[in-house]
Amino acid sequence: xxxxxxxxxxxxxLTELTxxxxxxxxxxxxxxxxxRQLYYIELIHKKTxxxxxxxxxxxxxxxxxxxxxxxxLIDADIVIKNQxxxxxxxxxxxxxxxxxxxxxxxxxxxxNTIRKILEILNPEEVDSFIKIINKISKx
Amino acid sequence: xxxxxxxxxxxxxLTELTxxxxxxxxxxxxxxxxxRQLYYIELIHKKTxxxxxxxxxxxxxxxxxxxxxxxxLIDADIVIKNQxxxxxxxxxxxxxxxxxxxxxxxxxxxxNTIRKILEILNPEEVDSFIKIINKISKx
DNA sequence: TATAATAGTTAGTTAGATAAAACTATTTAA
DNA sequence: TTAAATAGTTTTATCTAACTAACTATTATA
Numbered sequence: 235x236x237x238x239x240x241x242x243x244x245x246x247x248l249t250e251l252t253x254x255x256x257x258x259x260x261x262x263x264x265x266x267x268x269x270r271q272l273y274y275i276e277l278i279h280k281k282t283x284x285x286x287x288x289x290x291x292x293x294x295x296x297x298x299x300x301x302x303x304x305x306x307l308i309d310a311d312i313v314i315k316n317q318x319x320x321x322x323x324x325x326x327x328x329x330x331x332x333x334x335x336x337x338x339x340x341x342x343x344x345x346n347t348i349r350k351i352l353e354i355l356n357p358e359e360v361d362s363f364i365k366i367i368n369k370i371s372k373x
Numbered sequence: 374x375x376x377x378x379x380x381x382x383x384x385x386x387l388t389e390l391t392x393x394x395x396x397x398x399x400x401x402x403x404x405x406x407x408x409r410q411l412y413y414i415e416l417i418h419k420k421t422x423x424x425x426x427x428x429x430x431x432x433x434x435x436x437x438x439x440x441x442x443x444x445x446l447i448d449a450d451i452v453i454k455n456q457x458x459x460x461x462x463x464x465x466x467x468x469x470x471x472x473x474x475x476x477x478x479x480x481x482x483x484x485n486t487i488r489k490i491l492e493i494l495n496p497e498e499v500d501s502f503i504k505i506i507n508k509i510s511k512x
Numbered sequence: 513t514a515t516a517a518t519a520g521t522t523a524g525t526t527a528g529a530t531a532a533a534a535c536t537a538t539t540t541a542a
Numbered sequence: 543t544t545a546a547a548t549a550g551t552t553t554t555a556t557c558t559a560a561c562t563a564a565c566t567a568t569t570a571t572a
Contacts, residue, residue, distance in 0.1 A: 246483075287550080440522085462568050
């Protein structure tokens with residue numbers, strides 16, 4: 235099927251595109267962080283209050299790995315850890331203001347990309363793009 | 374602008390989507406390779422005859438890094454290296470049949486994703502998707 | 513022809529992310 | 543109430559991917 239082949243191509247292009255986004259991310263204001271760190275920060279932002287174990291499940295890596303990574307972010311004043319009062323084994327994670335600032339800078343990098351996208355797509359295409367990505371990301 | 378915010382979201386979703394594609398890639402038949410290796414293999418496939426230096430420019434890493442990575446692929450019988458006759462300093466790279474097989478398996482993983490995409494998008498959306506990705510990837 | 517530049521290699525090093533295993537503290541369940 | 547389970551930490555070790563710097567071989571140039 236011809237369309238199927240075009241879709242294989244599209245997936246490759248998407249991967250390439252993402253690679254470029256990530257490269258952009260690592261130049262400029264956020265270059266002192268690794269992609270992995272930025273991903274941790276993003277997850278803690280989106281799921282405020284998440285625990286080490288939950289992060290470990292989402293990322294599919296061992297708790298020890300997450301523990302080390304999160305404690306680095308805590309040392310860097312990006313994340314804080316609060317011990318749960320109902321179950322003292324748990325610690326809920328959230329961003330500090332420095333962490334929130336990183337999220338903003340991250341979004342700013344995306345906005346620069348978006349400016350370019352808005353230049354080359356017409357309004358109907360922008361709508362389709364948003365709609366289609368929403369659909370696909372639910373797969 | 375409201376649409377701008379939605380586009381920021383879309384970019385995040387694309388990144389997440391790509392992360393999932395890559396995870397799929399690392400389970401199943403290709404799990405013995407790293408993402409980096411698969412990327413090298415893909416580049417050598419798309420640009421048959423490419424040299425170490427050219428790869429180094431595309432990937433934006435030092436020649437020594439590429440040299441080591443490529444020689445690993447040669448040792449694993451995935452890539453072969455031919456010394457140029459017109460300039461003996463150059464070696465042109467290409468895939469072996471084992472390398473070609475990896476490309477096929479890589480595409481097979483994508484096809485599974487595509488099957489799912491074709492289930493949730495209607496034909497017009499598939500067309501838009503392909504068209505829009507083509508436009509954006511030229512940015 | 514002697515010197516520069518280029519392609520690729522090799523040796524040694526470092527940073528980052530991971531895991532296994534043994535550990536503490538706390539909570540749950542038999 | 544004792545044993546098992548859970549959350550998180552620490553230590554030790556491994557692997558990948560990257561770097562620098564010094565190297566060989568080859569080609570281009572002054």
